[in-house]
Amino acid sequence: MPKRRESVRWAFVDYIPTDLEEGTNYVAAEFGAVVHRCLEGCGEKVSTPLSPAQWQLYFDGETISLTPSVGNWGLPCKSHYVIHRNTVIWAGPWSDRAVAAAAHSDRASVERHFAPEPLHASRRSYIRQVLQSCFHRR
Ligand SMILES: [Zn+2]
Numbered sequence: 001m002p003k004r005r006e007s008v009r010w011a012f013v014d015y016i017p018t019d020l021e022e023g024t025n026y027v028a029a030e031f032g033a034v035v036h037r038c039l040e041g042c043g044e045k046v047s048t049p050l051s052p053a054q055w056q057l058y059f060d061g062e063t064i065s066l067t068p069s070v071g072n073w074g075l076p077c078k079s080h081y082v083i084h085r086n087t088v089i090w091a092g093p094w095s096d097r098a099v100a101a102a103a104h105s106d107r108a109s110v111e112r113h114f115a116p117e118p119l120h121a122s123r124r125s126y127i128r129q130v131l132q133s134c135f136h137r138r
Contacts, residue, residue: 003041004039004040004041004088004090005022005023005039005040005041005088006087006088007023007086007087007088008023008024008025008036008039008064008083008086008087008088009023009024009025009086010024010025010026010027010059010063010064010086011024011025011026011027012027012028012029013026013027013028014028014030015028015031016028016033016035020035020036020037020045021037022037022043023036023037023039024036024037025064025066025083027057027059027064029050032049032050032051033047033049033050034047034048034049034050034055034057034066035047035048036048038072038075038077038079039070039079039081039083039088040072040077040079040081041077042075042076042077042079044072044075044077046070046072046075048066048070053109054106054109055067055068055070060085063085063086064083064085064086065083065084065085066082066083067082068082069081069082069091070082070083071091080092
């Protein structure tokens with residue numbers, strides 16, 4: 001039975017190294033890349049990219065916090081935890097339904113964040129409609 005970690009260290013790096021030490025959260029801030037080995041002990045590489053729609057990292061000068069939680073439902077261990085001030089808070093296992101819901105909301109928020117074009121396009125067409133209704137009175 002692999003040992004679960006109670007705490008993590010952090011390392012701010014220019015590039016994520018290929019050899020990752022267990023229990024260390026590597027942060028390549030310039031690329032918004034945050035990578036660590038699964039804290040449940042299986043050692044799988046876990047990537048939590050930073051973006052408004054994905055993960056946010058808080059650094060208070062001494063400790064890091066990562067939000068939202070890290071749900072490794074893609075890994076055999078299906079571990080789920082929160083990193084708060086270098087402390088690992090273990091969350092419950094994911095039910096299949098929770099996994100599906102989280103995957104769905106992840107996808108939706110990522111799509112919202114990375115697909116601004118359709119919003120702009122629809123706003124343009126809305127403005128065009130308003131203008132047309134002003135200038136082309138029936
Ligand atoms: Zn794991």
